[in-house]
Amino acid sequence: MKLTFIGTSDGIPRADRYCTCMMLETGGSVYLIDAGAPVCDIFPRMGRSIEEIRAIFNTHIHADHAEGIYRIADLVNGYYKNHEMDIYVADAVYSEQVIGLIEMASGHPGTKFDRARVRFSEIDVAKPYEDENIKVSYFPTGHIDKPYHSYAMLVEAEGKRLLFTGDLSKNLRDDDIPTVAFEEGMIDLMVCEFAHIRPEYMMPYLPRIKAKRVFFNHTTSEEKIAMVREMNGKYSFAAAVPSDGDTVEL
Numbered sequence: 001m002k003l004t005f006i007g008t009s010d011g012i013p014r015a016d017r018y019c020t021c022m023m024l025e026t027g028g029s030v031y032l033i034d035a036g037a038p039v040c041d042i043f044p045r046m047g048r049s050i051e052e053i054r055a056i057f058n059t060h061i062h063a064d065h066a067e068g069i070y071r072i073a074d075l076v077n078g079y080y081k082n083h084e085m086d087i088y089v090a091d092a093v094y095s096e097q098v099i100g101l102i103e104m105a106s107g108h109p110g111t112k113f114d115r116a117r118v119r120f121s122e123i124d125v126a127k128p129y130e131d132e133n134i135k136v137s138y139f140p141t142g143h144i145d146k147p148y149h150s151y152a153m154l155v156e157a158e159g160k161r162l163l164f165t166g167d168l169s170k171n172l173r174d175d176d177i178p179t180v181a182f183e184e185g186m187i188d189l190m191v192c193e194f195a196h197i198r199p200e201y202m203m204p205y206l207p208r209i210k211a212k213r214v215f216f217n218h219t220t221s222e223e224k225i226a227m228v229r230e231m232n233g234k235y236s237f238a239a240a241v242p243s244d245g246d247t248v249e250l
């Protein structure tokens with residue numbers, strides 16, 4: 001299994017960082033965790049086609065995690081007509097807006113989006129995603145206020161477990177890192193956001209984390225990047241700050 005960091009920025013696109021997007025390849029299938037980067041432009045430059053994407057999992061509807069979804073859905077709906085995909089979004093109200101925009105932007109009144117082929121679904125914690133390659137389970141986080149939702153995601157594939165925290169509550173006031181991160185031997189790789197949490201609020205959690213490796217993304221803060229480098233050797237996990245284009249084999 002291979003994880004590629006397509007976008008690692010802190011919510012603002014930078015000269016060398018797109019916003020949050022990760023690509024997981026396993027069993028010959030391609031999955032995206034968030035699509036906050038301009039995926040339709042990036043994929044051809046990577047020598048890839050968006051027809052390879054089987055499913056997208058959106059942790060929450062903020063544009064820095066979701067903006068690529070509109071363009072992907074539009075292209076697959078209107079151009080790559082032999083391709084089908086599943087797009088799991090945190091809130092159905094978002095996908096209805098995207099579908100409405102695509103129908104409107106077709107320029108042909110009455111055009112209907114192909115909902116059977118480009119399948120938007122609202123994430124339901126009671127219904128993990130499962131196919132022959134991966135299982136994705138969802139854990140609510142306090143990043144977004146009701147009635148909207150935000151999720152961490154646990155991906156199980158090839159006997160490994162990856163935990164993506166998505167965006168968390170400000171300064172972890174909701175203690176919303178999923179507890180599986182604190183269980184011995186459970187998580188092979190954790191991708192933890194470090195945008196909304198000041199260093200002093202992150203510190204108490206570090207000794208508790210039992211993941212083998214932790215990649216802190218969603219930050220460009222020099223202070224936080226230096227802090228992550230200092231973590232190595234102090235805690236039970238290996239720590240790193242990924243850059244765009246970095247890949248991890250698991």
Ligand SMILES: [Zn+2]
Nearest residue numbers: 011062064167
């Ligand atoms: Zn974010």
Ligand SMILES: [Zn+2]
Nearest residue numbers: 060062143167
């Ligand atoms: Zn957010």
